[in-house]
Amino acid sequence: MKKGVVLFGLLSLLLLGGCSAFGGSGQKASSDSGSAVSDRSAVDYQKLSKSDKRKVKFDFRAVSSRSDYDITVKIKNEAARPVRFDFAEFKIYSAIDRDIKSDRHDSLVVKHHEVCEVRRLFTGINKSTLNDPTNYFVYIDQHYKLSKFTFRIASGKATKEANQLTASNDNHVTTNVDAPKAAFSGSSGSQSAGNSSGSVASSGAASSTADPSAPAKILTSASMAKALYLHSMGFTSARGEGVYAVPTSYGYKVTDDALQNTVSYFNNSGDELDANGNVIATFSTLAGPTAAAPEGFIYKDSNYSQY
Numbered sequence: 001m002k003k004g005v006v007l008f009g010l011l012s013l014l015l016l017g018g019c020s021a022f023g024g025s026g027q028k029a030s031s032d033s034g035s036a037v038s039d040r041s042a043v044d045y046q047k048l049s050k051s052d053k054r055k056v057k058f059d060f061r062a063v064s065s066r067s068d069y070d071i072t073v074k075i076k077n078e079a080a081r082p083v084r085f086d087f088a089e090f091k092i093y094s095a096i097d098r099d100i101k102s103d104r105h106d107s108l109v110v111k112h113h114e115v116c117e118v119r120r121l122f123t124g125i126n127k128s129t130l131n132d133p134t135n136y137f138v139y140i141d142q143h144y145k146l147s148k149f150t151f152r153i154a155s156g157k158a159t160k161e162a163n164q165l166t167a168s169n170d171n172h173v174t175t176n177v178d179a180p181k182a183a184f185s186g187s188s189g190s191q192s193a194g195n196s197s198g199s200v201a202s203s204g205a206a207s208s209t210a211d212p213s214a215p216a217k218i219l220t221s222a223s224m225a226k227a228l229y230l231h232s233m234g235f236t237s238a239r240g241e242g243v244y245a246v247p248t249s250y251g252y253k254v255t256d257d258a259l260q261n262t263v264s265y266f267n268n269s270g271d272e273l274d275a276n277g278n279v280i281a282t283f284s285t286l287a288g289p290t291a292a293a294p295e296g297f298i299y300k301d302s303n304y305s306q307y
Contacts (some may be wrong), residue, residue, distance in 0.1 A: 041081060041082055042081070042082035042083060042084040042109045043081050043082070043083060043084065044083075044084050044086075045083050045084065045085055045139055045144075046089075046139065046140055046144055048079060048081075048083065050275070050276045050277070051276075052079040052080070052081070053079075053276040053278070054276050054277050054278055055077070055078040055079040056075065056076070056077055056078070056079055056083055056110075057075070057076040057078070057168070057169060058073055058074070058075055058076075058137065058146045058147055058168065058169050059073065059074040059076070059166060059168040060072070060073050060121075060137055060146075060147055060166065060167045060168065061073070061074075061165055061166050062125070062130055062151055062153065062165045062166075063119075063165075065123070065124070067126075068123075068124045068125055068126050068127075069124075069125045069126070069127070069130060069153070070119070070120045070121075070122065070123045070124070070125070071120075071121050071122040071123075071125060072117060072118065072119045072120070072121065073090070073117070073118050073121050073137075074115055074116070074117045074118075075108075075110050075115065075116050075117075075118070076110075076114075076115040077110040077111065077112060077113070077114055077115070078112075078113070079112065080112060081112065082109050082110065082111045082112065083109070083110050084107065084108070084109050085107060085108050085109075085110070085139075086107045087102050087104035087105060087106055087107060087108070087118065087121065088101070088102055088104065088105045089102070089139050089140045090102040090104075090121055090122075090137065090138075090139060090146075091137075091138050091139075091140075091141075092122065092125070092129070092135055092136070092137060092138075093135065093136045093137075093138040093141070093142050093145075094132070094134065094135050095134060095142075095233075095256075095259040095260065095262055096134060096259075100122060100125070100129070102121050102122055103120060103121070103122055103123045104118065104120065104121055127153045130149065130151040130153050131149075131151060131152065131153055132149060132234070133148065133149055133150070133232060133233070133234060133281075133285075133286075133290065134149075134232075134233045134234055135148075135149040136148050136149065136280070137149075137167065142260075142262065143275070144274075145274040145275075145280055146169055146274075146280070147167045147168055147169045147280050147281075148167065148272060148280045148281040148285075149167055150164065150166075150167045150168075150281055150285045151164055151165065151166075151167055152164035153165070169274070169278045169279065169280050216269060217268040217269065218268065218269050218270040218283060218304070219251065219252060219266060219267075219268055219269075219270050222245040222246060222247060222252055223245070224299050225245040225251070225252035225254055225266050226240065226243055226244075226245040226254060227297075227299050228266065228270060228283075228286060228287070228297060228299070229243065229245070229254040229256070229264055229266070230243065231286070231287070231290065231292075231293055231297045232272070232281070232286040232287075232290075232297075234290045234291055234292050235292060236292050236293075241258075242256065242257035242258040243255070243256050243257070243258075244257070248265070250267055250268060251265065251266045251267035251268045251273075252265070252266045253265055254266065263275075269283060270282075270283030270286065270287065270304075271283050271286075272286060283304075287304045287305045288305055289305065
């Protein structure tokens with residue numbers, strides 16, 4: 001009888017745990033608990049400081065399910081405190097279409113140095129939604145962007161290797177400046193990207209020169225940042241009205257008045273960042289082919305899609 005009680009207790013712990021700690025030698029991901037985990041010291045994700053948000057990484061994966069796809073997410077917490085998530089607050093944000101809400105309604109606490117996998121966070125997502133680079137995974141709303149869509153789901157008889165089934169913010173910020181601070185330190189006054197010309201020298205670029213590990217500067221003007229934004233969103237250059245770019249101390253801030261004042265941040269190397277400095281899409285992804293520009297990102301007769 002006692003054996004049965006012990007076995008039941010162990011099984012309950014496994015079901016509730018849902019996460020595996022990982023150390024220096026490697027990382028183990030759980031199979032998913034689907035159960036709430038309680039921790040009084042945990043902080044809601046949206047209440048974390050900007051620096052702590054940068055230490056929480058998200059890796060979204062599309063898993064084929066009949067004709068559509070389900071989304072699994074691995075959450076890695078390197079912040080000093082346990083972080084609490086309400087699954088119902090995960091959304092797929094579209095500036096053009098309606099938001100898609102998570103299919104899960106439970107919650108989870110991810111402890112320090114822990115990685116958790118949550119299966120079927122979203123279900124029944126079609127290829128066209130996943131292949132739309134203008135979509136984002138967000139928490140609560142568009143002010144908490146987690147990862148831009150970088151999926152490439154192949155159609156027809158394409159091989160499995162042609163698919164890009166993951167979208168992740170598990171990148172290091174590729175500038176050597178404090179991105180969260182820089183993200184809100186744009187130049188005073190409003191400057192239209194369409195009216196700016198020439199190279200914009202920023203303090204971020206100056207410090208990059210002194211750092212041999214800093215990336216090459218690709219974006220050289222506010223107008224180029226605007227052009228990259230339009231390309232990455234699948235728009236043509238004619239869609240540029242109401243889109244404004246201003247330099248920050250490490251790159252550019254682009255505002256799109258036509259899409260509910262959507263704000264995007266780019267560093268000098270062309271990567272898109274969220275407001276906390278996480279890289280949510282690399283330049284090579286942003287500069288790739290789109291339906292509007294199948295040849296890739298072209299600016300002033302130069303094709304940047306091979307970078």
